[in-house]
Each structure stands twice: as structure tokens, then as C-alpha cells.
Amino acid sequence: xxxxxxxxxxxxxxxxxxxxxxxxWLRRNLFSDAFNSILTLVALVFLFFVARNLxxxxxxxxxxxxxxxxxxxxxRGQYPATEAWRLWLVIYLxxxxxxxxxxxxxxxxxxxxxLLLTIPFFLxxxxxxxxxTRLNLxxxxxxxxxxxxxxxxxxxxxxxxxxxxxxxAYLVIMLLLLRGVxxxxxxxxxxxxxxxxxxLLSLLLxxxxxxxxxxxxxxxxxxxxxxxxxxxxxxxxxxxxxxxVPLISLLFMGQVMLQLFLPDGFPLVDRVLRALVAITLFSAxxxxxxxxxxxxxxxxxxxxxxxxxxxxxxxxxxxIILPQALRAVIPVLVGQFIxxxxxxTLVALVxxxxxxxxxxxILANPDWLGTHQEVYAIxxxxxxxxxxxxxxxxxxxxxxxxxGVR
Amino acid sequence: xxxxxxxxxxIICQDVCKWFGDFQALKDxxxxxKAQEVVVIIGPSGSGKSTFIRCINRLEEHQTGEIVVxxxxxxxxxxxxxxxxxxxxxxxxxxxxxPHLTVLENITLAPIQVRKMKKEEAQDTAxxxxxxxxxxxxxxxxxxxxxxxxxxxxxxxxSLAMSPKIMLFDEPTSALDPEMIKEVxxxxxxxxxxxxxxLVVTHEMGFAREVADxxxxxxxxxxxxxxxxxxxxxxxxxxxxxxxxxxxx
Numbered sequence: 001x002x003x004x005x006x007x008x009x010x011x012x013x014x015x016x017x018x019x020x021x022x023x024x025w026l027r028r029n030l031f032s033d034a035f036n037s038i039l040t041l042v043a044l045v046f047l048f049f050v051a052r053n054l055x056x057x058x059x060x061x062x063x064x065x066x067x068x069x070x071x072x073x074x075x076r077g078q079y080p081a082t083e084a085w086r087l088w089l090v091i092y093l094x095x096x097x098x099x100x101x102x103x104x105x106x107x108x109x110x111x112x113x114x115l116l117l118t119i120p121f122f123l124x125x126x127x128x129x130x131x132x133t134r135l136n137l138x139x140x141x142x143x144x145x146x147x148x149x150x151x152x153x154x155x156x157x158x159x160x161x162x163x164x165x166x167x168x169a170y171l172v173i174m175l176l177l178l179r180g181v182x183x184x185x186x187x188x189x190x191x192x193x194x195x196x197x198x199x200l201l202s203l204l205l206x207x208x209x210x211x212x213x214x215x216x217x218x219x220x221x222x223x224x225x226x227x228x229x230x231x232x233x234x235x236x237x238x239x240x241x242x243x244x245v246p247l248i249s250l251l252f253m254g255q256v257m258l259q260l261f262l263p264d265g266f267p268l269v270d271r272v273l274r275a276l277v278a279i280t281l282f283s284a285x286x287x288x289x290x291x292x293x294x295x296x297x298x299x300x301x302x303x304x305x306x307x308x309x310x311x312x313x314x315x316x317x318x319x320i321i322l323p324q325a326l327r328a329v330i331p332v333l334v335g336q337f338i339x340x341x342x343x344x345t346l347v348a349l350v351x352x353x354x355x356x357x358x359x360x361x362i363l364a365n366p367d368w369l370g371t372h373q374e375v376y377a378i379x380x381x382x383x384x385x386x387x388x389x390x391x392x393x394x395x396x397x398x399x400x401x402x403x404g405v406r
Numbered sequence: 407x408x409x410x411x412x413x414x415x416x417i418i419c420q421d422v423c424k425w426f427g428d429f430q431a432l433k434d435x436x437x438x439x440k441a442q443e444v445v446v447i448i449g450p451s452g453s454g455k456s457t458f459i460r461c462i463n464r465l466e467e468h469q470t471g472e473i474v475v476x477x478x479x480x481x482x483x484x485x486x487x488x489x490x491x492x493x494x495x496x497x498x499x500x501x502x503x504x505p506h507l508t509v510l511e512n513i514t515l516a517p518i519q520v521r522k523m524k525k526e527e528a529q530d531t532a533x534x535x536x537x538x539x540x541x542x543x544x545x546x547x548x549x550x551x552x553x554x555x556x557x558x559x560x561x562x563x564x565s566l567a568m569s570p571k572i573m574l575f576d577e578p579t580s581a582l583d584p585e586m587i588k589e590v591x592x593x594x595x596x597x598x599x600x601x602x603x604x605l606v607v608t609h610e611m612g613f614a615r616e617v618a619d620x621x622x623x624x625x626x627x628x629x630x631x632x633x634x635x636x637x638x639x640x641x642x643x644x645x646x647x648x649x650x651x652x653x654x655x
Contacts, residue, residue, distance in 0.1 A: 304465050305502035305561075309516035309568060310492030319515060323506050 057373070066371040067378055068128035070362045074378070077197015077353045086177045086188065087200065088136045095120065095140040097170045099147025101163040117144050178204075193272035197353035199382060201272070205354065206341040206386075209279040213340075214333075216280065217287025218326075222317065224292055235288070242285035248346050250278040255350045275347045283340045290332045294325030327401050334394035338387045355379050416441045416572060416603050417462060422471035424457060431457045432468065433627045441571075444604045446614040449624035450650060455607040458624065459574045462605070463494045476571055492520055495565025499577040501557040503549035503564070509536070510545040513564045521568065528567070535563040539593050555586030559593055566597075573597065575606040611654065615639060623647045 017027040030040040067074070076087055098116065120141035124134045154162055180190035196204070223235035242250075254274040262268070298321055306316035326333075348357035359375045362368055368375075417439040424432040431454045439445050447455045460466040462473060464480060464487045473480040475490045504512050513532035517523040523531075536542040539559040541552075549557050558578055565573060575594065579587045591613050598604055598617050608614065614621055614635060621638045623631045623646075631638075631647045639655075642648050 299502075301498060301500050301502035302504065305496075305498065305504070307465060308463055308491060308494070308496035308498075309564070310488055310520045311516060312488065312520075315519045319519065320504055324504075327506065 062374050062377075063371060064374060066362065066368045066374050070358075070368070070375075071128070073358055073362065074198050074355070074382075076200045077358055078195040079191060079197065079200065080195070083180070083189070083191055086180075088139075090174050090177050091136070092140050092143045093170055093173060095144035096147040097166050099144035099149075100151045100166055101159075102148055103151050104159045104163050117141065117148065120144070193270050194352075196272065198358045199355055201352070202341075202344055202354045203386070205272075205276055205279060205344040205347065206337075208276055209283055209340055209344065210337045212276075212280045213283035213287055216284035218291050218322070220284060220288035221291035221295060224288065225295060239285045239288050242282055243289070247279070247282045247343055248349060250282050251275055251346055251350050254278040271350070272352055275350065275352055279340065279344060279347075283336070286336050287333065290329050290336060291325060293332070294327075294329035295321065297328050298324055330394060330398055330401070334390060338390050341387060341390070342383060355382065414440045416476050417605070418472070418474040419458075419462070420472040422458070422461060422468045422473060424454075424461060424466060424468045431627050432461070434471070435624075435627075435629050436471075437622065437629060437632070439572075439603060439605065441603050442601045443619045444598045444602075444606065444617055445620050445622060446618040447605065447607045447622045447624060448609070448611075448614060448650070449630075453624045454627040455624050456576050459576060459605050459607055462572075462574060463491050463496055465496075492516075492568055493570055494572045494574060495562075495568060495570035496574045497558070497561050497565055497576065497578045499580050501549070501554070501561045501581070503557055503561055505549050508546050508548055509541075509552070509560050512549065512560060513567045516564070517567050531567055532563070535566050536560075538566075538596075539563045540589070553586060554582045555589045558582065558586075558590045562590075562593055562597070572603045572605065575604065575608065577607050577609070579608065579610060609654070623650065625650070 017023045031037045072081065072084075076084070079087065102116070118141075120137040123129075124137045129137075151159065177188070178191065178196065179193070180188045182188055182190075184190070220235050220239060223231045224239065226232045226235070254277060255271060258274065259268065268274070302320055302324070303316065306320045311319070344354055345356040347354050348360060351357075353361060356379065359379050362375055363372055415438045417437070419435055419437045422432055422435045423430065435454075435458055437445075447458065449455050457466055461468045462475060462480075468480075476493055478486050478490050480486065480490060503509075504515070507515065510529060510532055513535060514523075514525065514528040517528040517531065518525060533542060533545065536545055539562055541556050541559055544552055544556060544560070549560065552560065562573075562578075578594070579590050582590065587610070591610060594604070594606070594613070595617050606613075606618075616635075618635050620632060621635055622629055623638070623642075623644075625646045631642065631644050633642075638647075639651070642651060
């Protein structure tokens with residue numbers, strides 16, 4: 001009987017749940033016994049009501065008009081509309097840099113690369129975008145494709161170095177474009193960072209917060225393990241002081257208390273930069289502790305083998321210890337960086353108009369009273385998209401570097 | 407320096423003492439090793455064998471006494487320490503290969519970084535060393551993909567890549583499965599026959615008897631007896647030596 005049932009020619013004799021893979025899966029995972037069946041049904045009913053109410057709200061109640069009407073504000077804050085072309089240029093160049101480094105980053109042309117290069121086309125489908133916006137997105141896509149094409153012509157050995165140059169050049173050009181150069185009435189008048197806002201500012205704060213705090217954090221972690229007491233003590237004091245205070249207090253300190261400590265007339269950098277410094281210093285202390293965890297996971301034998309070969313302390317740190325320590329803590333560091341990205345919303349409390357700050361201004365406008373749900377929902381979606389991208393990228397990085405595989 | 411070379415003694419240890427806290431791990435250990443000599447150190451566990459050879463390249467710091475390696479006195483001076491280390495290869499019980507680098511990168515790292523050798527040259531040397539230890543086909547793998555015996559042979563090749571004058575072996579076969587011990591011992595024997603100065607801490611009595619020029623017996627931090635293998639296995643003088651040999655043979 002059983003042997004007959006096991007042969008594929010007798011499929012029709014099997015119970016219906018064994019004939020179809022999906023039904024089999026349902027039976028094993030959702031209806032394996034009476035209690036689980038009841039749980040499944042209760043959950044289904046609950047999900048049904050949640051989904052129904054959510055969809056009813058999203059498609060009938062919600063007044064989405066607030067988003068297109070304030071879209072520019074959400075994206076770039078009070079960055080002057082006449083200078084918006086500079087932001088588009090920044091985006092074109094970003095597309096080009098992604099294209100020109102992609103083969104190097106992904107290893108080879110993969111599905112992800114194709115997906116990334118089609119993002120501008122998906123964005124073009126957003127209904128309320130003007131033709132101008134769509135055209136700009138199209139140019140971005142063309143720029144990525146061109147970058148990708150150019151990379152194909154670079155010799156493979158030179159791609160790594162070329163990518164570093166491209167990225168550094170991009171960062172310089174980006175800051176020049178955003179900040180502006182020359183006279184007030186020139187072709188690229190300066191735009192004070194105070195006017196930068198919305199998604200633009202949130203991403204900039206997160207990006208520079210991460211890239212600046214990382215090397216500082218690694219240095220502090222190494223300092224904490226240093227043989228030199230002065231460096232060790234200073235690192236410990238710094239780390240423990242910063243970890244002992246909330247980020248918001250550092251932000252307030254940077255905004256309102258810094259003046260008290262400095263001599264009269266001392267030139268203060270602008271508020272956005274001060275917020276960035278506070279975020280960087282805060283994040284560096286946490287990075288340091290995470291990296292220290294990685295350093296402590298390196299067996300003593302690795303240090304000894306490096307010493308026995310005659311490597312100096314510096315050479316063994318750079319070649320042996322840090323590569324292993326950082327690889328081990330990639331998941332933790334990415335988690336920390338995602339949380340840093342979300343923590344940048346705290347700058348809204350010190351009067352800087354990042355995504356959350358912009359949301360609060362929109363809601364303060366009498367025209368858009370009572371649209372909290374819509375605005376905050378969109379802000380949440382934007383944060384989710386970028387946070388999820390970071391965590392996805394980190395998982396791919398882990399797989400490429402073989403984290404956990406020795 | 408010239409004085410030592412005329413005597414042909416490449417390692418000189420004089421009254422070396424080492425304490426871990428209150429515990430004295432080495433008590434007035436003196437030993438002179440000639441160039442091209444193979445010296446095997448045996449003794450019960452905890453007798454200070456490993457500590458002794460680890461003092462020779464400063465993985466442990468001795469507190470009193472004098473160590474001179476190839477005419478360079480081992481002092482606190484970092485330049486002396488680094489010079490001695492780059493002339494002294496060491497093979498560990500746990501291999502201590504660098505897991506994030508391939509076999510080839512493990513071997514070429516120190517020649518490139520310390521000796522400032524060109525990458526291509528270092529790779530050629532590494533490949534000929536891998537041929538010598540019998541595993542050229544593993545060059546592009548990571549250490550984690552190799553068996554214990556293969557890893558230990560890579561570790562030997564990694565040390566040899568620095569063209570050391572002296573090789574220290576700290577229980578190189580103790581972490582290996584029995585069937586892999588021979589492949590490592592074969593490589594070590596070939597190395598000894600090629601004229602390398604070797605200091606070997608081991609429990610492999612067959613290797614000691616066959617390859618060693620001299621055997622050192624240590625117990626409780628002291629060098630109890632030094633002699634040729636023949637002397638050792640047929641005519642040991644001290645009771646402690648006899649007791650140890652009776653327990654293991």
C-alpha cells in the first residue's frame with residue numbers, strides 16, 4: 001500500500017494535500033493539529049480586519065493631496081527652487097558613480113545591478129511627477145548606463161583605484177554643488193546649509209555621520225587597547241562619557257551651549273554642521289565599542305603569528321587584526337548605522353529641518369491640518385526604504401566576504 | 407658578533423629566568439646552539455619547554471639572564487626584537503594561519519611587508535616553498551579549507567618564506583590527527599637535512615631519536631640533562647630523565 005503510494009504514477013491515489021505542494025505546505029505549517037488550525041483561523045480573521053481597515057484608510061479616507069503639494073519641501077526642504085538644477089546634477093552624478101563602480105562592487109553583472117539601474121524608471125511611474133521630473137530621472141538612468149558602459153572599458157586591475165577616485169571626486173563636486181561657489185549673483189550662489197532640508201538633509205547627515213564616525217570609532221577602539229596609558233585612558237574617558245549621555249543632549253550642547261565656552265566673537269560654524277559633529281562624535285563612541293568586540297574575538301595566536309613573522313604592530317593591525325575584527329562586526333555595525341540614520345531625526349528638535357522637521361512644518365501649516373497620518377506614513381515609508389536597503393546591502397557584503405566562514 | 411660566529415653558536419642563552427607572577431617558569435636555563443644544529447626539547451607538560459623557546463623570539467619576555475640570537479642581544483629595544491623575529495621562524499601547535507587570507511597570501515604577506523619584496527617575486531618564492539612542502543595545488547584556498555596537516559605545512563612554508571636562519575617549532579604535531587603527523591614530520595626532517603638550525607619542542611620520540619643532534623630534557627623549569635640521542639635513550643644520567651622516559655617509551 002505504502003510502496004504504491006510512493007510511486008509517482010499513483011499520484012491520484014494520494015490524499016489531496018499530498019498531491020499539491022501548496023496544500024501540503026498549508027497542512028504541515030498552518031493546520032497540523034486542531035490548536036494550530038484555530039490559531040491560524042483567528043490570525044486570518046485579525047489580518048483580514050487590519051488589512052481591510054488599512055486599505056480603506058489608504059484608498060478612501062486618506063487625503064494624499066498633502067504629499068504632492070509639499071513634495072519639493074519633503075525632498076529638499078527650503079533649498080531654493082531656482083537652484084534645484086544643482087540637486088538634479090548631484091543625482092545624475094550619483095547615478096553615474098553607481099554605474100561606473102557597480103561591476104566592482106557587485107563582482108559581476110547580477111540581478112541586483114539590473115534592479116538598481118532601473119530604479120529611475122520605476123520612480124518615473126509615480127503619478128503626480130511632472131514631465132520635468134520624469135525627464136530628470138531619465139537622464140539619471142542614462143548617466144548610470146553610461147557610467148556602467150565606461151567601466152567596461154577600464155582595465156580590471158585599475159577599476160578599484162578608479163572607483164576610489166570617482167567616489168572622492170563625486171563627494172567634492174557634490175558638496176561644491178550643494179553649497180555653491182562664487183558671488184551671490186553668480187551662476188552658483190551659495191546656499192546656506194540651514195536651507196537644506198527634508199530627505200536631502202537626512203541622507204547627508206546619515207552619510208557623513210557614518211563615514212566620519214567609522215574611522216574615528218576604529219581609532220578609539222584601537223586606542224582603548226593601546227599599550228600607552230595616556231592614549232588608553234583618554235579613549236576610555238571619551239567613550240564612556242559619550243555613551244553616558246543621550247544624543248539629544250549633545251545636539252543641544254552643540255546648538256546652544258557651545259557659544260558659552262568659546263571666546264566672544266569666535267566664528268561659529270553653521271548649525272547643521274554643528275549637528276553633524278554631534279552625531280559623528282556620538283556614533284564614534286558606539287562604533288568604538290562594537291569594533292572592540294571584534295578585536296577581542298581575535299585569538300592571541302594571530303597576534304603571536306604576526307609578531308613571530310617580524311611584522312610591526314602597525315603592520316599586523318592593518319593586515320591581520322583589523323580585517324578580521326571588522327569582518328566579524330559587520331552585522332553589528334550596520335545595525336548601528338541604521339539606528340544612526342533614524343536618530344538623525346532628533347535634529348528636528350533643535351530647529352533643523354530634516355525629514356521629520358519638514359513633516360512638522362507641513363503639519364503646522366493651516367492648509368494641511370489633520371493630515372498627520374498621511375505625512376508620517378510617507379516619512380516612515382521613506383525611512384524604511386533606506387534602512388532596508390542598508391540591511392540588504394550588508395547581508396550581501398557579509399556573504400561576499402564570507403563572514404562566519406573560516 | 408664576530409666572536410660568536412667564529413664559535414659557530416647562533417643561539418646563546420645564559421641563566422635565563424622567567425616568572426609568571428609568583429610562579430617561576432624558567433630557572434637559570436643555559437643553552438648554546440650551533441648553526442645547523444637540530445635540538446629537540448622534551449619534558450613533561452608544564453616543564454617550561456614552550457616558554458623557553460618562546461623567549462627566544464620574545465613572544466615571552468625573560469626577566470633575568472641573557473639571550474643572544476645570531477649575535478643580536480635580545481633586549482627591550484624594538485629594533486633588535488624585530489630583527490631577531492625576522493630571522494627566526496616559528497611554527498605553532500595551533501598553526502595560527504591567517505584565516506582571512508589565502509594560502510598564498512599567508513606566505514607572501516611578511517616578505518612583502520617586512521622584507522619589501524616585490525609581489526611577483528614573493529609569489530614565486532611562495533610557490534616553490536609550497537612545492538617543497540608538497541601542496542602547491544592548495545595555493546588559492548583559505549586555511550579553513552585545508553586539513554590540519556596541510557595547514558601546518560603551510561605554516562612551515564610561511565615561516566620559511568622569510569628565509570630565517572633559525573626555525574622554532576612549538577609542539578608542531580600535538581594538535582594533529584595521528585595520520586597527519588607523519589607528513590609534517592617528513593617536512594621537518596627534510597628541513598633538518600637541508601642544514602636549518604632547528605629548536606623543536608615535541609613529544610615525538612621517534613623524530614627526536616632519528617633527527618636530533620642533541621636532546622634537551624626539561625623539568626620544572628630547569629634544563630636537567632643535555633645529550634646526544636644515543637646517550638639519552640640508552641644512558642640517561644638523572645633520575646627525573648629516567649622516570650620521564652620510562653613513562654613515555
